[in-house]
Amino acid sequence: DAKTTQPNSMESNEEEPVHLPCNHSTISGTDYIHWYRQLPSQGPEYVIHGLTSNVNNRMASLAIAEDRKSSTLILHRATLRDAAVYYCILRENYGQNFVFGPGTRLSVLP
Amino acid sequence: DAGVTQSPTHLIKTRGQQVTLRCSPKSGHDTVSWYQQALGQGPQFIFQYYEEEERQRGNFPDRFSGHQFPNYSSELNVNALLLGDSALYLCASYGRPGNTIYFGEGSWLTVV
Numbered sequence: 001d002a003k004t005t006q007p008n009s010m011e012s013n014e015e016e017p018v019h020l021p022c023n024h025s026t027i028s029g030t031d032y033i034h035w036y037r038q039l040p041s042q043g044p045e046y047v048i049h050g051l052t053s054n055v056n057n058r059m060a061s062l063a064i065a066e067d068r069k070s071s072t073l074i075l076h077r078a079t080l081r082d083a084a085v086y087y088c089i090l091r092e093n094y095g096q097n098f099v100f101g102p103g104t105r106l107s108v109l110p
Numbered sequence: 111d112a113g114v115t116q117s118p119t120h121l122i123k124t125r126g127q128q129v130t131l132r133c134s135p136k137s138g139h140d141t142v143s144w145y146q147q148a149l150g151q152g153p154q155f156i157f158q159y160y161e162e163e164e165r166q167r168g169n170f171p172d173r174f175s176g177h178q179f180p181n182y183s184s185e186l187n188v189n190a191l192l193l194g195d196s197a198l199y200l201c202a203s204y205g206r207p208g209n210t211i212y213f214g215e216g217s218w219l220t221v222v
Contacts, residue, residue, distance in 0.1 A: 036213075043114075043200050043213035044153065087152060097143055097166060098211070100152030 003027070004088045009105040012078045020073040020104055022088030027068050031090040034098070035062065035073045039084045047073065049091070083108045112137060114214035116201050122220045123191050131186045131217045135203030139212070142184040144176060145200040147216070153200055159184050188219075196221045 005023045012018040024033065032051050036044040048055055048062045050071075055062040061074040075082055087103040115134045123129050135142050141160045145153035155168040159178035178184045182203075188195055198216040 041215075043202075043215050046210050046212065049210075085152075097155045097158055097168075098153070099155070100145075102150075102152050 003031075003090045003099065004101055006086070006088055006101060006104045008102065009107070011107045011109060012075075014080060014108055014110050015077050018075040018078045018082070018106065018108075020075075020086050020088075020106065021070065022072070023070050024088070024090055025069045027090055028092070031092055033062065033064060033068075033071050034089045034091050035060070036087045036089065036098075037082075037084040038087070038103070039081075044087065047086070078106075078108045080108050080110060082106065114139075114201055114203050114212050116199075116214040116217050118217055119215065120218045120220075122222060125191055125193060125221055127191050128187065128189045129191060129219060131188075131199050131201075131219070133184045133186070133201030133203075133214060135182050135184070135201075136212050139203035139205045140182050141204055142178060142182065143202045143211075144184070144186045145202065145213075146170070147198040147200060149197070156186070191221045193221050195219065 003026055032049050034049040035047040037047050038044045048057055048060050050062045050064055063072045085103040085105050087100055089098045113136050117132045143158040144156040147153040156170050157167040158165050162178045173189045175187045198218050200216045201214045202211050204211045
């Protein structure tokens with residue numbers, strides 16, 4: 001079973017920030033937090049990952065709670081192309097495979 | 111630099127038939143995993159291949175088998191197809207452990 005819980009769906013307006021939450025209360029010290037997204041009719045695409053500190057890249061930011069039991073993926077300015085299913089996944093250090101949950105379906109309104 | 115490529119993109123099979131799906135990993139990657147994604151659900155891990163051997167396996171029956179070739183490409187075979195095998199089959203690859211895992215676009219299998 002997936003070790004993360006996410007809302008089934010969220011909605012955002014175009015060009016506004018989006019905060020996608022994820023709970024992972026049973027996270028272990030060696031689990032990395034990974035986010036992938038899946039656009040319609042495509043395979044999952046890497047977004048960002050982190051261990052303890054907040055992380056930023058060109059796609060998004062990842063805010064990790066101090067106790068690491070939750071995290072938030074932040075899209076700073078949502079575009080229509082960001083409409084996708086977003087998966088929050090725990091990956092054991094050097095773990096080789098993912099256990100996916102159902103993810104959060106993000107809709108972006110023009 | 112080509113990413114993970116899969117073929118065919120779509121196919122239709124009849125119950126009881128056998129199917130082979132193919133995957134070429136991203137350049138420089140030597141480990142390949144296969145996932146099954148039913149409509150509306152997240153991908154489910156089938157198995158992983160490294161050094162031409164199955165290293166890990168998810169909760170899938172023996173009807174699902176695979177192979178990895180010396181060039182690191184891989185095949186997924188499914189025998190005695192059932193209607194419930196209709197899904198998107200994803201291939202993923204990575205190089206060194208801990209590195210980012212990349213997914214292909216998938217092969218859509220419909221069993222009628």
